[in-house]
Amino acid sequence: MTMHRVRCAATLLIGASVALGTAPSAAAQTLLRGPYLQSAADSRVTLCWRTDVAANSRVRYGLDPTTLDSIVDDPASVINHVVAVTGLKPNTKYYYSIGSTTVVLAGGDAQHYFRTSPPRGRMKRGRAWVIGDSGTKDANAREVRDAYYQDSGKQHTDLWLMLGDNAYDNGRDDEYQAAVFSNMYEARLISSPLWPTYGNHDALSADSSTQSGVYYDIFRLPRNAECGGVASGTEAYYSFDWGNVHFICLDSMESGRLLGDPMLTWLESDLAANLQEWVIAFWHHPPYSKGSHDSDVESELVEMRQNAVDLLEEYGVDLILAGHSHSYERSFLIDGHRGKSASFDPLLHGKDMGDGRIDGDGAYRKPGAGMFPHEGAVYSVCGSSGKTENGSFNHKAMHVGLQELGSLVLEFYGAQLDVRFLDPQAAVRDRFTLVKGGATPVQSRSHLLLPRNSDWKFHDLGVDLKTAWRDPAYDDSAWQTGSSILGYGENYVTTVVSYGGDPNNKYITTYFRRSFELDADPLDVSALTLQADYDDGFVIYLNGTEVLRKSMPSGSISYGTLASSHEGGKYETIDLTSSIDRLVRGSNVLAVEVHQSNRRSSDLVWDCELTFDGFSPWLPSAAAGNVDRQGDIPLDVLRVNGSTGGLGRSVDVADGGAVTIDVEHPPTHSGAARFALFGWFEIPTNDDVVHLGPIGDLCFPIVWWVANNFGVGPPGLLPSNPAPWSYTEPALDGPFDFVLQGVIEETASGTLRTTNAVLVRVQ
Numbered sequence: 001m002t003m004h005r006v007r008c009a010a011t012l013l014i015g016a017s018v019a020l021g022t023a024p025s026a027a028a029q030t031l032l033r034g035p036y037l038q039s040a041a042d043s044r045v046t047l048c049w050r051t052d053v054a055a056n057s058r059v060r061y062g063l064d065p066t067t068l069d070s071i072v073d074d075p076a077s078v079i080n081h082v083v084a085v086t087g088l089k090p091n092t093k094y095y096y097s098i099g100s101t102t103v104v105l106a107g108g109d110a111q112h113y114f115r116t117s118p119p120r121g122r123m124k125r126g127r128a129w130v131i132g133d134s135g136t137k138d139a140n141a142r143e144v145r146d147a148y149y150q151d152s153g154k155q156h157t158d159l160w161l162m163l164g165d166n167a168y169d170n171g172r173d174d175e176y177q178a179a180v181f182s183n184m185y186e187a188r189l190i191s192s193p194l195w196p197t198y199g200n201h202d203a204l205s206a207d208s209s210t211q212s213g214v215y216y217d218i219f220r221l222p223r224n225a226e227c228g229g230v231a232s233g234t235e236a237y238y239s240f241d242w243g244n245v246h247f248i249c250l251d252s253m254e255s256g257r258l259l260g261d262p263m264l265t266w267l268e269s270d271l272a273a274n275l276q277e278w279v280i281a282f283w284h285h286p287p288y289s290k291g292s293h294d295s296d297v298e299s300e301l302v303e304m305r306q307n308a309v310d311l312l313e314e315y316g317v318d319l320i321l322a323g324h325s326h327s328y329e330r331s332f333l334i335d336g337h338r339g340k341s342a343s344f345d346p347l348l349h350g351k352d353m354g355d356g357r358i359d360g361d362g363a364y365r366k367p368g369a370g371m372f373p374h375e376g377a378v379y380s381v382c383g384s385s386g387k388t389e390n391g392s393f394n395h396k397a398m399h400v401g402l403q404e405l406g407s408l409v410l411e412f413y414g415a416q417l418d419v420r421f422l423d424p425q426a427a428v429r430d431r432f433t434l435v436k437g438g439a440t441p442v443q444s445r446s447h448l449l450l451p452r453n454s455d456w457k458f459h460d461l462g463v464d465l466k467t468a469w470r471d472p473a474y475d476d477s478a479w480q481t482g483s484s485i486l487g488y489g490e491n492y493v494t495t496v497v498s499y500g501g502d503p504n505n506k507y508i509t510t511y512f513r514r515s516f517e518l519d520a521d522p523l524d525v526s527a528l529t530l531q532a533d534y535d536d537g538f539v540i541y542l543n544g545t546e547v548l549r550k551s552m553p554s555g556s557i558s559y560g561t562l563a564s565s566h567e568g569g570k571y572e573t574i575d576l577t578s579s580i581d582r583l584v585r586g587s588n589v590l591a592v593e594v595h596q597s598n599r600r601s602s603d604l605v606w607d608c609e610l611t612f613d614g615f616s617p618w619l620p621s622a623a624a625g626n627v628d629r630q631g632d633i634p635l636d637v638l639r640v641n642g643s644t645g646g647l648g649r650s651v652d653v654a655d656g657g658a659v660t661i662d663v664e665h666p667p668t669h670s671g672a673a674r675f676a677l678f679g680w681f682e683i684p685t686n687d688d689v690v691h692l693g694p695i696g697d698l699c700f701p702i703v704w705w706v707a708n709n710f711g712v713g714p715p716g717l718l719p720s721n722p723a724p725w726s727y728t729e730p731a732l733d734g735p736f737d738f739v740l741q742g743v744i745e746e747t748a749s750g751t752l753r754t755t756n757a758v759l760v761r762v763q
């Protein structure tokens with residue numbers, strides 16, 4: 001055998017050398033599948049790929065695509081490569097390549113990366129894509145895919161769920177190749193971890209009881225709690241954490257669905273151990289559906305509703321996703337319904353019978369900030385990502401029923417979850433919002449980083465500044481200052497810059513610089529948008545790196561480079577989301593060179609506006625990170641008048657009204673604790689607070705304000721035992737805004753941790 005393999009390899013090597021004239025091993029294997037990401041968590045990910053000939057495996061990874069300085073090797077010679085990368089930092093973007101010890105097969109570029117999850121329990125912006133019954137391997141599936149790609153634009157997809165029937169008709173390996181890996185989802189597979197569940201068609205080529213067959217060969221799922229939750233001991237059903245969200249995947253096809261069966265026993269233990277704020281469960285057979293399948297009569301659907309749903313609602317599940325019916329259906333916020341559709345009683349089972357839209361009947365609100373039983377859940381059937389079938393769509397629990405192709409987008413923002421159903425034209429056909437813990441639902445997440453009509457530094461002396469001026473640390477104190485719009489030759493210009501005095505020989509290049517503050521973790525920024533008013537062309541450097549040029553030639557730009565002609569007077573919107581990585585928390589610098597198209601150009605114009613989508617800058621998560629020495633321990637929950645606010649969220653208090661502050665400890669709380677409350681009048685930054693000394697030395701520069709104004713003491717240290725701690729101030733005289741955040745010190749263990757922060761607006 002060995003001889004044979006060596007001989008084959010030698011033959012291939014000769015062919016490669018002749019054809020390519022390069023290192024002989026380069027063509028010895030071909031990548032047939034992947035890479036694709038599995039079992040991702042805050043410190044690990046598994047990379048999988050397939051080659052045509054057996055070889056060893058190597059993954060290289062690092063923080064920059066050109067510097068993949070960490071290596072994981074597996075010497076086993078295989079065609080189906082599975083490499084687990086562990087010991088990673090949470091919330092971090094890593095670039096990677098895959099191949100063997102002798103050849104790189106893919107990666108080492110900007111497209112091949114994975115991003116580790118936030119620490120468990122941490123609120124973080126996140127985006128998930130959900131497709132169901134997608135395995136048609138045809139134009140339908142591609143249209144649904146392209147609509148999502150259009151919707152997500154340059155935003156990262158943190159998670160990707162497949163709701164079963166992932167490869168028609170029989171779940172064979174060649175069908176999976178066409179339905180998932182080839183000319184289908186490659187672009188998403190390389191950067192977004194895929195979390196599948198098992199459908200009836202997948203079951204035609206696999207078996208859950210023996211963990212064998214195609215589905216179980218392809219997917220590498222956490223059976224040992226590698227990604228959070230309780231170990232299930234099987235890949236058929238499993239759970240994992242993403243930040244403050246707990247996901248549970250069940251097998252509604254072949255694993256026992258009755259109470260006492262291993263899956264349900266595990267489910268209860270997993271739910272009982274969960275400390276995350278959100279719980280989302282998914283499986284193939286929908287507990288509520290009147291689409292192409294009927295949850296009144298089909299046993300898988302009935303049993304999942306009567307048993308799994310019963311447990312999940314007891315533990316406070318928020319959202320349940322399924323497929324199987326080839327349509328889209330979505331319930332109201334409901335609880336406790338186990339019977340047939342006809343027995344659904346809005347008074348008994350409807351927690352909120354509105355549409356769940358912030359701008360409609362209002363978001364669905366669940367009062368508890370964590371898992372509280374029977375506060376309601378939304379059930380969504382999304383089995384139309386590959387084909388559609390008709391149905392009566394008259395299940396009484398359902399708010400929406402559509403025979404439309406599409407997929408679901410989930411967006412997490414701390415205490416808020418937004419869900420949208422996208423059709424193949426990327427139109428939103430249904431949407432709803434869930435909020436927990438009394439948080440204020442927010443619709444717009446666009447924040448202004450740099451407004452129009454700002455003061456800019458400019459250099460208009462007709463001098464070639466080369467490249468040093470692009471550096472954020474460059475000293476521009478000698479430059480002039482003027483409010484935009486800057487330029488000349490147009491009546492709407494606010495600050496006139498010089499063209500040099502000779503109308504036939506104007507300066508080609510004028511330089512502009514401006515700093516702006518980002519009071520948020522760049523990882524919480526989901527989109528970055530520039531609106532520019534310019535004439536004629538420009539190049540922008542963000543913190544020293546070029547991120548955009550308009551009306552300029554390609555190649556290197558010098559002082560004398562001429563622009564193509566472009567007229568100012570209106571703002572052009574430009575997506576800079578792919579440059580989010582260049583942002584830093586705190587001070588950022590835009591350096592802009594504006595070029596003329598010729599030396600006689602009559603006018604020059606520069607102004608821009610910069611906005612981002614993401615968490616509000618008011619409450620940066622790293623403010624919590626400064627003091628959170630137990631990043632894997634869930635936050636204690638701070639409520640102001642019953643509301644957690646959530647990251648980036650505010651609680652409004654009437655001027656002169658009362659404010660009650662509560663802190664609730666998580667189940668891990670070990671007893672005696674001390675509690676300090678601190679607050680800011682202004683937006684907190686990394687430098688503002690927070691130095692924690694040893695026990696007995698909790699102190700914050702601004703905590704005196706809270707203590708003084710709330711009439712409790714000693715300043716900075718408030719009594720907190722027994723939990724929960726609660727304090728009411730009967731009347732606050734506004735108007736003003738302040739941020740509150742608590743720090744808990746468990747006196748037995750010395751453990752320190754923070755609560756969520758809440759922006760209180762007294763007005």
Ligand SMILES: [Fe+2]
Pocket residue numbers: 133164165199200201284323324325
């Ligand atoms: Fe199905």
